[in-house]
Amino acid sequence: AQSVTQLDSHVSVSEGTPVLLRCNYSSSYSPSLFWYVQHPNKGLQLLLKYTSAATLVKGINGFEAEFKKSETSFHLTKPSAHMSDAAEYFCVVNHGGGGADGLTFGKGTHLIIQP
Amino acid sequence: EPEVTQTPSHQVTQMGQEVILRCVPISNHLYFYWYRQILGQKVEFLVSFYNNEISEKSEIFDDQFSVERPDGSNFTLKIRSTKLEDSAMYFCASSERSATNTEAFFGQGTRLTVV
Numbered sequence: 001a002q003s004v005t006q007l008d009s010h011v012s013v014s015e016g017t018p019v020l021l022r023c024n025y026s027s028s029y030s031p032s033l034f035w036y037v038q039h040p041n042k043g044l045q046l047l048l049k050y051t052s053a054a055t056l057v058k059g060i061n062g063f064e065a066e067f068k069k070s071e072t073s074f075h076l077t078k079p080s081a082h083m084s085d086a087a088e089y090f091c092v093v094n095h096g097g098g099g100a101d102g103l104t105f106g107k108g109t110h111l112i113i114q115p
Numbered sequence: 116e117p118e119v120t121q122t123p124s125h126q127v128t129q130m131g132q133e134v135i136l137r138c139v140p141i142s143n144h145l146y147f148y149w150y151r152q153i154l155g156q157k158v159e160f161l162v163s164f165y166n167n168e169i170s171e172k173s174e175i176f177d178d179q180f181s182v183e184r185p186d187g188s189n190f191t192l193k194i195r196s197t198k199l200e201d202s203a204m205y206f207c208a209s210s211e212r213s214a215t216n217t218e219a220f221f222g223q224g225t226r227l228t229v230v
Contacts, residue, residue: 036221043119044206044221090158094217101148101163101171103219107156 002027004093006106013081014114021076021109023091033074034092034103035065046092050074061085086113117141121207121222128197128229132197136192138207147190148208151175157208164190165213172198197229210220 007022025031033049048059055067061084067077074091091106120139128134138145149161162172162180181193190209194201204226208219 035216041124041223043121043223044208045219046220049218101160103150103160105150105158108158 002029002031002093002104003103004091004106006089006091006109008109009107010110010112012112012114015083016080019076019081019111021089021091021111023074023076023106024072025074025091025093026034026072027093031096033060033067034094035063035074036090036092038088038108040087047050047076047089055087056102081111081113083113083115086111089104117220119207119209119220119222121205121227124223125226126220126228128227130199130229134194134227136194136198136205136207136227138192138222139188140190140192140207140209141211141220142188144209144211144220146170146210146213146217147182147184148209148210149192149219150206151203152206152224153157153200161192161205168223194227197227199229201230202227212225 003026004025013019033050036044037047038044047063048057048065050057050067056103058064063078067074089109089111093104094102125185133189147164151161152158160173162176163170163180179195183191204224206224207222210217210219
């Protein structure tokens, strides 16, 4: 069985400071891992994905994430937050069931950017 | 940029009524999915669809639910007799192929409220 735990339901940072959104997973298989972002009234947009290539993955909008198998973590980071980063972020694991029907979502982290 | 579109964005219905949620997947995609998110809970898989038939479904997807691809562009989710607990955000997604590392493209969601 697989699961995803996003350790913080809300994260608040000041504009220009670093962002860290934490994610831990468990999976019986070699997983693929994704971070999706949802802005208000928008769909879920893929930020980045890990698929057993490089462990440090760079995504859109300056975000990156590092896959650490020993810690079963896939934390999302950004060096300097921007007001437009305020959104809901989902960590997602695909356990290999075939296509996107294997997706297991975390509960989401609401990122708040203070001016 | 191609995107998945869902209509309506909001739907309010009375308990016991039938609702149809509509989705237009990305045109060259072959795999289609429905997920839902009850307020405050995780995004959950409902069903996947390929080659005009259901390929996988969760235990949530009981006889009250059905999916259909009535033409070459639309993908619908029907709930025959809605219950209060069907109130949720419903996300449609599509992907080009079925593989562990496939990116799923999500729509903006339909918020269904059953009263």
